Amino acid sequence: xxxxxxxxxxxxxxxxxxxxxxxxxxxxxxxxxxxxxxxxxxxxxxxxxxxxxxxxxxxxxxxxxxxxxxxxxxxxxxxxxxxxxxxxxxxxxxxxxxxxxxxxxxxxxxxxxxxxxxxxxxxxxxxxxxxxxxxxxxxxxxxxxxxxxxxxxxxxxxxxxxxxxxxxxxxxxxxxxxxxxxxxxxxxxxxxxxxxxxxxxxxxxxxxxxxxxxxxxxxxxxxxxxxxxxxxxxxxxxxxxxxxxxxxxxxxxxxxxxxxxxxxxxxxxxxxxxxxxxxxxxxxxxxxxxxxxxxxxxxxxxxxxxxxxxxxxxxxxxxxxxxxxxxxxxxxxxxxxxxxxxxxxxxxxxxxxxxxxxxxxxxxxxxxxxxxxxxxxxxxxxxxxxxxxxxxxxxxxxxxxxxxx
Numbered sequence: 001x002x003x004x005x006x007x008x009x010x011x012x013x014x015x016x017x018x019x020x021x022x023x024x025x026x027x028x029x030x031x032x033x034x035x036x037x038x039x040x041x042x043x044x045x046x047x048x049x050x051x052x053x054x055x056x057x058x059x060x061x062x063x064x065x066x067x068x069x070x071x072x073x074x075x076x077x078x079x080x081x082x083x084x085x086x087x088x089x090x091x092x093x094x095x096x097x098x099x100x101x102x103x104x105x106x107x108x109x110x111x112x113x114x115x116x117x118x119x120x121x122x123x124x125x126x127x128x129x130x131x132x133x134x135x136x137x138x139x140x141x142x143x144x145x146x147x148x149x150x151x152x153x154x155x156x157x158x159x160x161x162x163x164x165x166x167x168x169x170x171x172x173x174x175x176x177x178x179x180x181x182x183x184x185x186x187x188x189x190x191x192x193x194x195x196x197x198x199x200x201x202x203x204x205x206x207x208x209x210x211x212x213x214x215x216x217x218x219x220x221x222x223x224x225x226x227x228x229x230x231x232x233x234x235x236x237x238x239x240x241x242x243x244x245x246x247x248x249x250x251x252x253x254x255x256x257x258x259x260x261x262x263x264x265x266x267x268x269x270x271x272x273x274x275x276x277x278x279x280x281x282x283x284x285x286x287x288x289x290x291x292x293x294x295x296x297x298x299x300x301x302x303x304x305x306x307x308x309x310x311x312x313x314x315x316x317x318x319x320x321x322x323x324x325x326x327x328x329x330x331x332x333x334x335x336x337x338x339x340x341x342x343x344x345x346x347x348x349x350x351x352x353x354x355x356x357x358x359x360x361x362x363x364x365x366x367x368x369x370x371x372x373x374x375x376x377x378x379x380x381x382x383x384x385x386x387x388x389x390x391x392x393x394x395x396x397x398x399x400x401x402x403x404x405x
Contacts, residue, residue: 209403259341
Protein backbone atom coordinates (compact mmCIF):
# COMPACT_ATOMS: atom_id res chain seq x y z
CA UNK A 1 0.00 0.00 0.00
CA UNK A 2 2.81 2.41 0.92
CA UNK A 3 4.47 1.67 -2.42
CA UNK A 4 1.23 2.37 -4.28
CA UNK A 5 0.74 5.65 -2.41
CA UNK A 6 4.32 6.67 -3.16
CA UNK A 7 3.87 5.91 -6.86
CA UNK A 8 0.63 7.86 -6.94
CA UNK A 9 2.32 10.82 -5.26
CA UNK A 10 5.18 10.73 -7.74
CA UNK A 11 2.76 10.58 -10.67
CA UNK A 12 0.76 13.52 -9.28
CA UNK A 13 3.95 15.48 -8.75
CA UNK A 14 5.10 14.81 -12.30
CA UNK A 15 1.71 15.82 -13.69
CA UNK A 16 1.74 19.03 -11.65
CA UNK A 17 5.25 19.85 -12.85
CA UNK A 18 4.13 19.31 -16.45
CA UNK A 19 1.11 21.56 -15.92
CA UNK A 20 3.26 24.26 -14.36
CA UNK A 21 5.74 24.10 -17.25
CA UNK A 22 2.94 24.38 -19.79
CA UNK A 23 1.43 27.33 -17.91
CA UNK A 24 4.80 29.09 -17.77
CA UNK A 25 5.38 28.50 -21.49
CA UNK A 26 1.95 29.95 -22.29
CA UNK A 27 2.57 32.97 -20.07
CA UNK A 28 6.00 33.58 -21.57
CA UNK A 29 4.62 33.44 -25.11
CA UNK A 30 1.94 36.00 -24.25
CA UNK A 31 4.35 38.18 -22.28
CA UNK A 32 6.79 38.33 -25.20
CA UNK A 33 4.04 39.52 -27.55
CA UNK A 34 2.28 42.21 -25.55
CA UNK A 35 3.53 45.74 -24.88
CA UNK A 36 4.10 45.75 -21.13
CA UNK A 37 3.62 49.30 -19.84
CA UNK A 38 4.38 50.20 -16.23
CA UNK A 39 2.80 53.59 -15.54
CA UNK A 40 4.81 54.58 -12.49
CA UNK A 41 8.58 54.23 -12.11
CA UNK A 42 10.29 56.92 -10.04
CA UNK A 43 13.67 57.90 -11.38
CA UNK A 44 16.32 57.96 -8.62
CA UNK A 45 16.56 61.12 -6.59
CA UNK A 46 20.20 61.51 -7.62
CA UNK A 47 19.29 60.93 -11.27
CA UNK A 48 21.64 62.93 -13.44
CA UNK A 49 24.99 62.78 -15.18
CA UNK A 50 26.21 59.95 -12.94
CA UNK A 51 23.17 57.74 -13.53
CA UNK A 52 23.78 54.59 -15.55
CA UNK A 53 20.66 52.71 -16.57
CA UNK A 54 22.73 49.68 -17.56
CA UNK A 55 23.81 48.95 -13.98
CA UNK A 56 22.10 48.76 -10.59
CA UNK A 57 24.89 50.96 -9.27
CA UNK A 58 25.59 51.80 -5.62
CA UNK A 59 22.04 53.03 -5.08
CA UNK A 60 18.98 50.83 -5.21
CA UNK A 61 17.50 50.57 -8.67
CA UNK A 62 14.60 48.24 -9.34
CA UNK A 63 14.42 49.23 -12.99
CA UNK A 64 17.43 49.33 -15.30
CA UNK A 65 17.92 48.15 -18.85
CA UNK A 66 19.27 44.63 -18.13
CA UNK A 67 16.39 43.70 -15.79
CA UNK A 68 13.89 45.30 -18.15
CA UNK A 69 15.28 43.05 -20.87
CA UNK A 70 15.31 39.86 -18.81
CA UNK A 71 11.91 40.43 -17.26
CA UNK A 72 10.12 41.72 -20.32
CA UNK A 73 9.21 45.18 -19.00
CA UNK A 74 9.09 47.10 -22.25
CA UNK A 75 7.69 50.54 -21.49
CA UNK A 76 7.98 52.36 -18.15
CA UNK A 77 6.61 55.82 -17.47
CA UNK A 78 9.59 57.59 -15.90
CA UNK A 79 8.23 59.97 -13.30
CA UNK A 80 9.17 63.61 -12.79
CA UNK A 81 8.42 63.82 -9.08
CA UNK A 82 9.11 66.55 -6.55
CA UNK A 83 8.49 66.52 -2.82
CA UNK A 84 5.84 68.78 -1.37
CA UNK A 85 7.43 71.81 0.29
CA UNK A 86 6.12 75.12 1.60
CA UNK A 87 3.72 76.88 -0.75
CA UNK A 88 5.94 79.92 -1.19
CA UNK A 89 7.76 81.53 -4.10
CA UNK A 90 11.00 79.91 -2.95
CA UNK A 91 9.35 76.50 -2.56
CA UNK A 92 7.81 76.64 -6.03
CA UNK A 93 11.11 77.75 -7.58
CA UNK A 94 13.00 74.88 -5.96
CA UNK A 95 10.38 72.35 -7.06
CA UNK A 96 10.38 73.64 -10.63
CA UNK A 97 14.17 73.45 -10.76
CA UNK A 98 14.04 69.81 -9.66
CA UNK A 99 11.35 69.02 -12.20
CA UNK A 100 13.25 70.59 -15.11
CA UNK A 101 16.39 68.71 -14.06
CA UNK A 102 14.53 65.41 -14.20
CA UNK A 103 12.98 66.22 -17.57
CA UNK A 104 16.47 66.99 -18.89
CA UNK A 105 17.88 63.78 -17.41
CA UNK A 106 15.25 61.63 -19.13
CA UNK A 107 15.95 63.32 -22.45
CA UNK A 108 19.68 62.80 -21.99
CA UNK A 109 19.08 59.13 -21.19
CA UNK A 110 17.02 58.51 -24.33
CA UNK A 111 18.74 60.89 -26.75
CA UNK A 112 22.43 60.80 -25.78
CA UNK A 113 23.35 58.04 -23.34
CA UNK A 114 21.36 55.03 -24.57
CA UNK A 115 19.54 56.03 -27.78
CA UNK A 116 20.06 52.55 -29.25
CA UNK A 117 18.49 50.81 -26.25
CA UNK A 118 15.58 53.05 -25.23
CA UNK A 119 13.48 55.71 -26.97
CA UNK A 120 11.13 58.39 -25.70
CA UNK A 121 7.53 58.03 -26.90
CA UNK A 122 5.09 60.93 -27.08
CA UNK A 123 2.22 58.97 -28.65
CA UNK A 124 0.95 55.40 -28.67
CA UNK A 125 2.04 55.05 -32.31
CA UNK A 126 5.59 56.07 -31.39
CA UNK A 127 5.59 53.59 -28.51
CA UNK A 128 4.58 50.72 -30.77
CA UNK A 129 7.13 51.76 -33.42
CA UNK A 130 9.97 51.96 -30.88
CA UNK A 131 9.03 48.58 -29.38
CA UNK A 132 8.74 46.98 -32.82
CA UNK A 133 12.29 48.14 -33.50
CA UNK A 134 13.55 46.14 -30.55
CA UNK A 135 14.14 49.02 -28.16
CA UNK A 136 12.63 49.79 -24.78
CA UNK A 137 10.11 52.61 -24.58
CA UNK A 138 10.15 55.49 -22.12
CA UNK A 139 7.19 57.74 -21.40
CA UNK A 140 7.20 60.73 -19.05
CA UNK A 141 4.69 61.36 -16.29
CA UNK A 142 4.59 64.20 -13.75
CA UNK A 143 3.70 63.47 -10.14
CA UNK A 144 2.53 66.35 -7.96
CA UNK A 145 1.21 69.56 -9.49
CA UNK A 146 3.12 71.41 -6.78
CA UNK A 147 5.98 71.72 -9.28
CA UNK A 148 3.91 74.16 -11.40
CA UNK A 149 3.14 76.38 -8.42
CA UNK A 150 0.29 78.60 -9.57
CA UNK A 151 1.49 79.22 -13.12
CA UNK A 152 -0.71 77.53 -15.74
CA UNK A 153 1.79 78.45 -18.47
CA UNK A 154 4.21 75.86 -17.12
CA UNK A 155 1.83 73.08 -18.22
CA UNK A 156 2.61 73.99 -21.83
CA UNK A 157 6.31 73.58 -21.09
CA UNK A 158 5.70 70.24 -19.41
CA UNK A 159 3.91 69.07 -22.55
CA UNK A 160 6.72 70.30 -24.79
CA UNK A 161 9.24 68.47 -22.59
CA UNK A 162 7.30 65.22 -23.10
CA UNK A 163 4.91 64.90 -20.16
CA UNK A 164 1.94 62.75 -21.11
CA UNK A 165 0.23 62.49 -17.75
CA UNK A 166 0.18 64.63 -14.63
CA UNK A 167 -0.99 63.94 -11.10
CA UNK A 168 -2.35 67.02 -9.36
CA UNK A 169 -1.43 66.22 -5.75
CA UNK A 170 0.85 64.05 -3.65
CA UNK A 171 1.11 63.58 0.12
CA UNK A 172 -0.28 66.80 1.54
CA UNK A 173 -2.78 69.27 0.15
CA UNK A 174 -1.61 71.82 -2.42
CA UNK A 175 -3.06 74.70 -4.42
CA UNK A 176 -4.81 72.32 -6.82
CA UNK A 177 -6.77 70.14 -4.42
CA UNK A 178 -6.97 67.87 -1.41
CA UNK A 179 -4.68 64.90 -0.91
CA UNK A 180 -5.74 61.40 0.15
CA UNK A 181 -2.99 61.65 2.77
CA UNK A 182 -2.84 65.09 4.42
CA UNK A 183 0.29 65.97 6.34
CA UNK A 184 0.19 65.90 10.14
CA UNK A 185 -0.41 69.61 10.51
CA UNK A 186 -3.13 69.77 7.86
CA UNK A 187 -6.92 69.43 8.08
CA UNK A 188 -8.64 66.45 6.50
CA UNK A 189 -9.74 68.73 3.66
CA UNK A 190 -8.64 72.20 2.61
CA UNK A 191 -10.70 72.69 -0.55
CA UNK A 192 -13.33 69.99 -0.11
CA UNK A 193 -12.04 68.44 -3.32
CA UNK A 194 -10.63 70.17 -6.38
CA UNK A 195 -9.67 73.84 -5.92
CA UNK A 196 -10.65 76.61 -8.38
CA UNK A 197 -7.07 76.57 -9.72
CA UNK A 198 -7.25 72.79 -9.90
CA UNK A 199 -10.28 73.04 -12.19
CA UNK A 200 -8.31 75.37 -14.48
CA UNK A 201 -5.44 72.87 -14.50
CA UNK A 202 -7.74 70.01 -15.52
CA UNK A 203 -9.15 72.14 -18.34
CA UNK A 204 -5.68 73.11 -19.58
CA UNK A 205 -4.41 69.53 -19.41
CA UNK A 206 -7.42 68.50 -21.52
CA UNK A 207 -6.55 71.21 -24.06
CA UNK A 208 -2.91 70.16 -24.20
CA UNK A 209 -3.56 66.44 -24.51
CA UNK A 210 -1.99 65.43 -21.18
CA UNK A 211 -3.77 62.67 -19.26
CA UNK A 212 -4.99 63.73 -15.81
CA UNK A 213 -3.91 61.39 -13.01
CA UNK A 214 -6.08 61.04 -9.88
CA UNK A 215 -3.67 58.92 -7.82
CA UNK A 216 -2.90 60.54 -4.44
CA UNK A 217 -6.08 62.65 -4.70
CA UNK A 218 -8.69 62.42 -1.96
CA UNK A 219 -11.90 60.59 -2.82
CA UNK A 220 -13.74 63.91 -3.31
CA UNK A 221 -10.90 65.39 -5.37
CA UNK A 222 -10.87 62.26 -7.51
CA UNK A 223 -14.58 62.49 -8.21
CA UNK A 224 -14.27 66.23 -8.90
CA UNK A 225 -11.48 65.62 -11.41
CA UNK A 226 -13.47 62.94 -13.22
CA UNK A 227 -16.48 65.27 -13.39
CA UNK A 228 -14.41 68.25 -14.56
CA UNK A 229 -12.44 66.42 -17.27
CA UNK A 230 -13.88 66.30 -20.78
CA UNK A 231 -11.83 63.18 -21.55
CA UNK A 232 -11.05 59.94 -19.66
CA UNK A 233 -8.60 60.16 -16.74
CA UNK A 234 -6.24 57.64 -15.17
CA UNK A 235 -5.17 56.51 -11.72
CA UNK A 236 -1.49 55.88 -12.49
CA UNK A 237 -0.68 53.86 -9.35
CA UNK A 238 -3.56 52.95 -7.05
CA UNK A 239 -5.38 49.94 -5.64
CA UNK A 240 -9.00 49.37 -4.58
CA UNK A 241 -10.72 49.92 -1.26
CA UNK A 242 -13.01 46.97 -1.92
CA UNK A 243 -10.12 44.55 -1.36
CA UNK A 244 -8.02 46.38 1.22
CA UNK A 245 -8.80 49.56 3.14
CA UNK A 246 -6.19 52.29 2.73
CA UNK A 247 -6.52 56.05 2.29
CA UNK A 248 -4.74 55.80 -1.08
CA UNK A 249 -7.07 53.17 -2.48
CA UNK A 250 -10.05 54.02 -4.68
CA UNK A 251 -13.56 53.69 -3.30
CA UNK A 252 -16.19 51.82 -5.30
CA UNK A 253 -17.92 55.13 -6.01
CA UNK A 254 -14.77 56.69 -7.47
CA UNK A 255 -13.86 53.47 -9.28
CA UNK A 256 -17.26 53.25 -10.95
CA UNK A 257 -17.10 56.92 -11.95
CA UNK A 258 -13.66 56.33 -13.47
CA UNK A 259 -14.97 53.39 -15.48
CA UNK A 260 -18.10 55.18 -16.70
CA UNK A 261 -15.94 58.07 -17.91
CA UNK A 262 -13.78 55.66 -19.93
CA UNK A 263 -10.73 55.88 -17.67
CA UNK A 264 -8.33 53.27 -16.35
CA UNK A 265 -6.94 52.36 -12.92
CA UNK A 266 -3.37 51.06 -12.91
CA UNK A 267 -3.23 48.60 -10.00
CA UNK A 268 0.05 49.19 -8.20
CA UNK A 269 2.46 46.71 -6.62
CA UNK A 270 2.73 48.71 -3.39
CA UNK A 271 2.65 46.52 -0.31
CA UNK A 272 0.60 48.71 2.11
CA UNK A 273 -2.13 49.30 -0.50
CA UNK A 274 -2.61 45.62 -1.37
CA UNK A 275 -2.97 44.16 2.12
CA UNK A 276 -3.32 45.56 5.62
CA UNK A 277 0.10 45.96 7.26
CA UNK A 278 0.33 44.65 10.84
CA UNK A 279 0.81 47.47 13.41
CA UNK A 280 3.93 45.72 14.73
CA UNK A 281 5.53 45.90 11.29
CA UNK A 282 4.66 49.58 10.93
CA UNK A 283 6.27 50.25 14.31
CA UNK A 284 9.42 48.35 13.35
CA UNK A 285 9.74 50.24 10.07
CA UNK A 286 9.14 53.58 11.80
CA UNK A 287 11.84 52.78 14.36
CA UNK A 288 14.31 51.83 11.61
CA UNK A 289 13.56 54.99 9.62
CA UNK A 290 14.03 57.15 12.70
CA UNK A 291 17.32 55.47 13.56
CA UNK A 292 18.62 55.90 10.01
CA UNK A 293 17.29 59.44 9.57
CA UNK A 294 14.92 58.44 6.77
CA UNK A 295 11.69 60.40 6.35
CA UNK A 296 10.49 58.77 3.11
CA UNK A 297 11.52 56.62 0.10
CA UNK A 298 13.51 59.50 -1.37
CA UNK A 299 15.64 59.76 1.75
CA UNK A 300 16.65 56.11 1.43
CA UNK A 301 18.24 56.84 -1.94
CA UNK A 302 20.35 59.58 -0.35
CA UNK A 303 21.99 57.31 2.23
CA UNK A 304 25.73 56.62 1.83
CA UNK A 305 26.44 53.20 0.31
CA UNK A 306 27.46 51.54 3.59
CA UNK A 307 24.52 52.94 5.52
CA UNK A 308 22.17 52.02 2.66
CA UNK A 309 23.38 48.41 2.80
CA UNK A 310 22.71 48.33 6.55
CA UNK A 311 19.27 49.85 6.07
CA UNK A 312 18.30 47.33 3.41
CA UNK A 313 19.61 44.38 5.45
CA UNK A 314 17.57 45.49 8.46
CA UNK A 315 14.53 46.07 6.26
CA UNK A 316 14.95 42.55 4.82
CA UNK A 317 14.77 41.17 8.36
CA UNK A 318 11.52 43.05 8.96
CA UNK A 319 10.07 41.80 5.68
CA UNK A 320 11.04 38.23 6.59
CA UNK A 321 9.27 38.48 9.94
CA UNK A 322 6.17 40.09 8.42
CA UNK A 323 6.04 39.06 4.73
CA UNK A 324 5.05 41.62 2.14
CA UNK A 325 2.11 41.41 -0.22
CA UNK A 326 2.70 39.20 -3.22
CA UNK A 327 1.67 38.87 -6.87
CA UNK A 328 -1.49 36.96 -5.91
CA UNK A 329 -2.56 39.90 -3.74
CA UNK A 330 -1.87 42.25 -6.65
CA UNK A 331 -4.05 40.26 -9.02
CA UNK A 332 -6.79 40.06 -6.37
CA UNK A 333 -7.12 43.83 -6.84
CA UNK A 334 -7.04 43.40 -10.62
CA UNK A 335 -9.82 40.80 -10.39
CA UNK A 336 -11.95 43.08 -8.23
CA UNK A 337 -11.56 46.08 -10.52
CA UNK A 338 -12.26 44.01 -13.64
CA UNK A 339 -15.47 42.66 -12.12
CA UNK A 340 -16.50 46.12 -10.92
CA UNK A 341 -15.80 48.27 -14.01
CA UNK A 342 -14.74 45.89 -16.81
CA UNK A 343 -11.61 44.58 -18.48
CA UNK A 344 -11.19 47.77 -20.55
CA UNK A 345 -10.47 49.93 -17.50
CA UNK A 346 -7.70 48.13 -15.58
CA UNK A 347 -3.91 48.22 -15.93
CA UNK A 348 -0.70 47.75 -13.91
CA UNK A 349 2.02 49.81 -12.24
CA UNK A 350 4.97 49.07 -9.95
CA UNK A 351 5.98 52.33 -8.22
CA UNK A 352 9.53 50.99 -8.30
CA UNK A 353 12.06 53.32 -6.67
CA UNK A 354 9.18 55.03 -4.89
CA UNK A 355 8.40 52.36 -2.31
CA UNK A 356 6.82 49.80 -4.64
CA UNK A 357 7.85 46.19 -4.90
CA UNK A 358 6.18 42.99 -3.65
CA UNK A 359 7.14 39.36 -3.34
CA UNK A 360 7.29 38.05 -6.87
CA UNK A 361 7.52 41.48 -8.50
CA UNK A 362 10.25 43.33 -6.69
CA UNK A 363 12.12 44.50 -9.77
CA UNK A 364 11.70 44.70 -13.53
CA UNK A 365 13.33 41.28 -13.95
CA UNK A 366 10.33 39.61 -12.28
CA UNK A 367 7.65 41.19 -14.46
CA UNK A 368 6.80 37.88 -16.14
CA UNK A 369 5.45 36.61 -12.80
CA UNK A 370 2.52 39.01 -13.06
CA UNK A 371 1.57 37.69 -16.48
CA UNK A 372 1.93 34.14 -15.17
CA UNK A 373 -0.60 34.83 -12.41
CA UNK A 374 -3.00 36.42 -14.89
CA UNK A 375 -2.76 33.32 -17.09
CA UNK A 376 -3.21 31.09 -14.06
CA UNK A 377 -6.49 32.87 -13.32
CA UNK A 378 -7.82 32.41 -16.82
CA UNK A 379 -7.20 35.77 -18.47
CA UNK A 380 -6.85 35.47 -22.26
CA UNK A 381 -4.08 36.91 -24.39
CA UNK A 382 -6.31 39.77 -25.58
CA UNK A 383 -7.33 40.59 -22.00
CA UNK A 384 -3.73 40.51 -20.79
CA UNK A 385 -2.70 42.80 -23.65
CA UNK A 386 -5.33 45.29 -22.49
CA UNK A 387 -4.23 45.09 -18.84
CA UNK A 388 -0.54 45.40 -19.67
CA UNK A 389 -0.90 48.56 -21.74
CA UNK A 390 -3.69 48.46 -24.28
CA UNK A 391 -6.15 50.20 -22.00
CA UNK A 392 -3.68 52.93 -21.07
CA UNK A 393 -2.84 53.61 -24.71
CA UNK A 394 -6.57 53.80 -25.53
CA UNK A 395 -6.95 56.57 -22.96
CA UNK A 396 -3.83 58.32 -24.23
CA UNK A 397 -5.22 58.24 -27.77
CA UNK A 398 -8.58 59.64 -26.64
CA UNK A 399 -6.90 62.45 -24.69
CA UNK A 400 -4.57 63.38 -27.52
CA UNK A 401 -7.38 63.23 -30.10
CA UNK A 402 -9.24 65.87 -28.06
CA UNK A 403 -6.16 68.12 -27.83
CA UNK A 404 -7.01 71.71 -28.66
CA UNK A 405 -5.57 72.60 -32.08
